Amino acid sequence: MARLTRAQQQRRTRAAVLVAAGAEFAERGYAEAKIDRIAERADLTRGAVYSNFTGKRALYLAVLADDAERARDAAEAPAASPATAGQALGAFARVWLERLPLSGDEPGSGRLRLRSLSGVLDTAPTRAALAELVRFEALLLALALESRRAARRRMVRPAELALALLDGAAWRAENAPGTGDPFDLTRAAEHLADIALSDDEAAAHLPFVAPARTADDPWAPPRGLTDEITGRAVDPAEDGVVVVLGVGRLSAAEDAVRSAAPRDALTFVVVTDDAAEAGRLARLRVADLTGCLRRVFAAGELPRPRVVFDEEGAVSSALGLPPGGDLTEAAVRVRAGVVVARADGRGAGHAAAVSGTRTG
Structure with missing residues (x-):
């Protein structure tokens, strides 16, 4: 039998830990679950568990995220979408x-x-x-x-x-x-859906956001990116706006959505300096929501912005940004494979989005 590579062995160990952890959490609940028992269930050492997960909370979030992602990937679109x-x-x-x-x-x-x-x-x-x-x-x-x-x-x-x-x-x-x-x-x-609420006012800080800076930088984006909403491949070189947001700044996505032109491809790149916990929490919640959306709406009716997780920092690096942290907020406008505008700080997505009206 061929020997497993190190990467294959690590994937097998991780899968075994997730199965054992799922059984432990189901039987005893989060509070009473123990890493030692999870290791025993997986026929592994305690050290093998910690080599893949930083602690019980990270492991619990990984179990939930793994389940949510499987459910999302198995979701089937409805025969007919709701009319209203x-x-x-x-x-x-x-x-x-x-x-x-x-x-x-x-x-x-x-x-x-x-x-x-x-x-x-x-x-x-x-x-x-x-x-x-x-x-x-x-x-x-x-x-x-x-x-x-x-x-x-x-x-x-x-x-x-x-x-x-x-x-x-x-x-x-x-x-x-x-x-x-x-x-x-x-x-x-x-x-x-029919409750009358005030939902049309722009955020109060937007008039004070610094304009995007003009740029002329070649854009060589990483390949192999996947949209978490649709499951389709993402072409980050497509004309539009790329917004890099830390998990602690995701609410800023609304400003970018409302400011972008209808023709713009809008991509949100989610980054964190805590992939073990905050990153897995983000994966869990986004997968959980989109799994439900895919069962209600046809593929063409899903939200247009793409959502990409950049845990390795590939997109940030390609944009010349430092490794992303939870409070990161930066954005660029891309045109014909060139970064033509850059913005960072609060309101960066809005600034890059409206820069399209200033640069042609």
Whole structure:
């Protein structure tokens, strides 16, 4: 039998740890799970577990992210998309609510099914990252919903309310399994699409954002990038705007979306200096949301901005940026394979997006 390469052995070890960890978390829950027992389940040493994962929280997030990504990749588009935003929001809620545990489920397995983060995010960086991710999720959901309305009313605030409703249902189901009627929750979500909310005002800081700087830099982007929303390959050399955002600045994506021209290809590159925890949290939440979106909307109706994870820093390096941290905010405008404008700091995505009206 041929000997495994080091990379193959590492992948096999990682897979074994994830399977063992999933069983441990399902049986005992996050709080009571032990790394030693996970190692024993995988027939590995404690050191082998820590060589792949920095700790129990990172391992738990990896288990959830792996499950969410598998579910997303297996998602099939509907035969017919909902006709209105309300129907689409109801369909999204119905798909999302399939995860609610039943009254007979064991607590640990029920929390895994919910992809629960209760008692897990007890550090300031991970909690801050989750707050930004919640707003990013609402933006992506809103962009899908807006495609269903002829009037093109912005749907970010209703999307935020819908996600809050679903998160509340998850908390109740986690602590009192069997409570909450999914049919009532679905109908409530449908009505949220028609609630009149103030959702059209530009962010107050945008008038004070420094303009993008003119540039003339060759752009040799890395290949092999994949859009997390559609699963399709991304061509970062396409004319448009590339926005590099740390997980602690993902809420700034909305400014870039609203400022970009309809013809612009808009790519969000997500970076972090904590791939083990904040990075896996981002992968979990984005995969979870897009897995639901893919089951509600046809491929051509998914949000147009591309989302790319740049854990190795390949995109940042190609742009001449330092390794990305959680508070990174930088952007460029690309035209004909050349970076023609650069911006960094707060509002960078907005500045690069509107630079297209100034440079031709």
